[in-house]
Amino acid sequence: MKENRGLLVGRMQPIHNGHLQVIKKTFEEVDELIIGIGSAQLSHSIKDPFTGGERIMMLTKALSENSIDSSNYYIIPLVDILMNAVWVSHVKMLTPPFKKVFSGNPLVQQLFKEENFDVIIPPLFNRTELSGTEVRKRMINDGDWKSLIPNSVVNIINKVNGIERIKHLSQKEISEKIE
Amino acid sequence: MKENRGLLVGRMQPIHNGHLQVIKKTFEEVDELIIGIGSAQLSHSIKDPFTGGERIMMLTKALSENSIDSSNYYIIPLVDILMNAVWVSHVKMLTPPFKKVFSGNPLVQQLFKEENFDVIIPPLFNRTELSGTEVRKRMINDGDWKSLIPNSVVNIINKVNGIERIKHLSQKEISEKIE
Amino acid sequence: MKENRGLLVGRMQPIHNGHLQVIKKTFEEVDELIIGIGSAQLSHSIKDPFTGGERIMMLTKALSENSIDSSNYYIIPLVDILMNAVWVSHVKMLTPPFKKVFSGNPLVQQLFKEENFDVIIPPLFNRTELSGTEVRKRMINDGDWKSLIPNSVVNIINKVNGIERIKHLSQKEISEKIE
């Protein structure tokens, strides 16, 4: 049984080419990768436009498009629990056993370090271009968001009318009276 | 049985003349109106000074003062659930069936549109004057808040010592040591 | 893109040969199958001995052992929300879009029927032998539980000391004083 298993957590709003580069690199260090979809309960906001289910589908199709063998990863939605001291335990409850954690987030690093996990900072790529914030900004402003994300993810975003959704959500409230 | 039913949601902190104008206008398009009191669990803050129960009483008395037949509306407290994708379903659980939704809020519009409701933007009135924010500002600064809201609501606010409450809450913390 | 997608939900405590027979049969009717792990937050009881994460791993390995292509299914942990009227919406939030639901459970059937899903009763196999209750009973009483479940699942149960766990949990409280 493959035992060298790692965890990588991200909100993936949406999955973009930067995520894929990191995921590919990560597979150089583990046999199996658990990919946690963070804040899985959030959706329909400018910062978190897509549902957990939409993000699971996007990630699955993007990994397939990139020929990553689906028998080597687990995609797990993780809802926020708002108790940092319990978060590692909550992640463990919903995942196969793992030893390594890949994260650039200081809080995630600290929480897993205190529980004696092997915490690894994922390698950096051209970061300014490849952030979720940038992708979402381009979606709202009719910029070129498609070149930043895999084709299969573009298809899903079109399918769920994702651009219409994020643009509508970015409008200011029309009637403030019904506040 | 009357079947042409609509939904209108607002925090109503507090109910003011703008809400009443919109509610009256809304009745031109439906037989029965469901009025959802948003963030019903919040109270005792500058943005949300009144409890759900106080707001239900205010709205009931204000509609009565305006001779709106109480057999034609339902007032339903709605607590926040922090999962946008589930919110429409949560509202439906607590309300009679409805087809139309009146809202100026882009998030509310988007969520109901995705569930195939008929979303209608309520007509606008003189909006700068008639916002909840303005009413609460005047309450804190000894301005003329009474002219913006129905008499029956003024009475309830006095009864629950609402002005004293919001003024006290607007104070800065006196002792920062017990932080 | 494959669009003929179905949902099947089970607690899978643990995954046994009956689940696998049903899953295989289900693939005759859909291109992609979403498998929801019910009560994912429960574990360490006689009725629900295994964690959500353990069950995800068991199911993944069992499907692989049965040569089911991992690019055709999604495994999603579902925690209980205790509001039946919101449950369908909660499932949809965490899953790719689907039209068909496979379930022998009257509550699941009723909830999805009311939301206009296509509800299908999965075919029956030799049911008395192949129930989770029977598997757990044999685990506690040193019966032959191994013949009822896939080999890969036996391995995982051994790995997590599952038999020791369920046997310990089945003990009566030794000291009632610290109640």
Added chain:
Amino acid sequence: MKENRGLLVGRMQPIHNGHLQVIKKTFEEVDELIIGIGSAQLSHSIKDPFTGGERIMMLTKALSENSIDSSNYYIIPLVDILMNAVWVSHVKMLTPPFKKVFSGNPLVQQLFKEENFDVIIPPLFNRTELSGTEVRKRMINDGDWKSLIPNSVVNIINKVNGIERIKHLSQKEISEKIE
């Protein structure tokens, strides 16, 4: 302003003639009555078949059918909070101020008594016939449930296919394998 206000709480699954008799009697002792719909989050079970929203609509129509003036009562859905010591406070948060509580339930009586409310045991009518349990039993067994509840409630139950719902929920699970 009318100040003699009372509270009466019930699950109302469904509203039946016994509830109406008690409500009418209660109005002899108060000017305004707050009717709390208990366990408002529950539905789609044999014990709690109807949603909070369905029950609000049933009660509203039943009171109208009985010519009870809708300006004299408030119908408030109350979700369970599972902390008895906080329950009174939770009810107060969502209701207009009240002094009297009408309840035949020892827990409700005790909780309000400890908070110095005036607790009144509602008068008894022919109790064996008029219980929610009896109504639901007759619904499942094709008995005469209609004579126990107001006509307007019969109409709503038919409208939401309530009998089909409760009968389906009373079926035993067809396939135990997908447990």
Added chain:
Amino acid sequence: MKENRGLLVGRMQPIHNGHLQVIKKTFEEVDELIIGIGSAQLSHSIKDPFTGGERIMMLTKALSENSIDSSNYYIIPLVDILMNAVWVSHVKMLTPPFKKVFSGNPLVQQLFKEENFDVIIPPLFNRTELSGTEVRKRMINDGDWKSLIPNSVVNIINKVNGIERIKHLSQKEISEKIE
């Protein structure tokens, strides 16, 4: 600094002489003892009559009556979280660090063993007499409950009208109609 610290968890409904015997015995094995009050959110039922706060006060006074040095223990209310796999982590979040766990409950033992704690079964005393169930039964049936619990706890129970409370809660519902 004293580092040999242990944990003991009980619902303590109410604290009785059996708890005190076990606590005294436990101090032979640790320098400091953390006493977790389980199900701290429950009260006002026959099985759980007293609030978390009442139980904290009872335990404090009972330990003082028994001359146990208050600088050597911590009393911590623990609410139920309904996720066994996360429970140990939740307890750790609210307590000083500890290595030993004293429990006669198989679930508590199993959960802490899996997290590599040193689990110790507390010594047994005359168990039939000294259980919380027995104490509560005697309270309801006018039996001799006072001889089973410390004097200071008797005083607190009288002070909060505990006997009246549990007796009232043990009544059958008087009016079943308002179900």
Added chain:
Amino acid sequence: MKENRGLLVGRMQPIHNGHLQVIKKTFEEVDELIIGIGSAQLSHSIKDPFTGGERIMMLTKALSENSIDSSNYYIIPLVDILMNAVWVSHVKMLTPPFKKVFSGNPLVQQLFKEENFDVIIPPLFNRTELSGTEVRKRMINDGDWKSLIPNSVVNIINKVNGIERIKHLSQKEISEKIE
């Protein structure tokens, strides 16, 4: 029995000399003091670095260092409940009965005043120096934090590697790609 009991609530992130001065002063007005640890569920952030359990231990040791008799106070962790109108009731559920509340926070003052408690503003000391914000700032910037807090608390912070923790948490995210 000592009946003159008061409540004082603070997040205590961490306990510092200002807290201790106020606590000592408070004992001039009560026989017993309940000290509520606010936001007990929060930890591992710059604003709330320490867990509830760590703060309970810090406070216990600091009071002992200051020769405050441990039989005269109760330390109770309080998690946030996000419903202001229910908060007082939630605090009462977890604490021995009390009449006086010591707080410099307008919200706490208002909530307890509305429930007819005796609210007292604690005396002020040299406030700019002695705030939790200042202590945490010095921890991050290698300033002199040790002089602001009791020695026993310094020891505990060192023991749990608290400075390393808060410094790590104050880092900017290294890789923004895995957002």
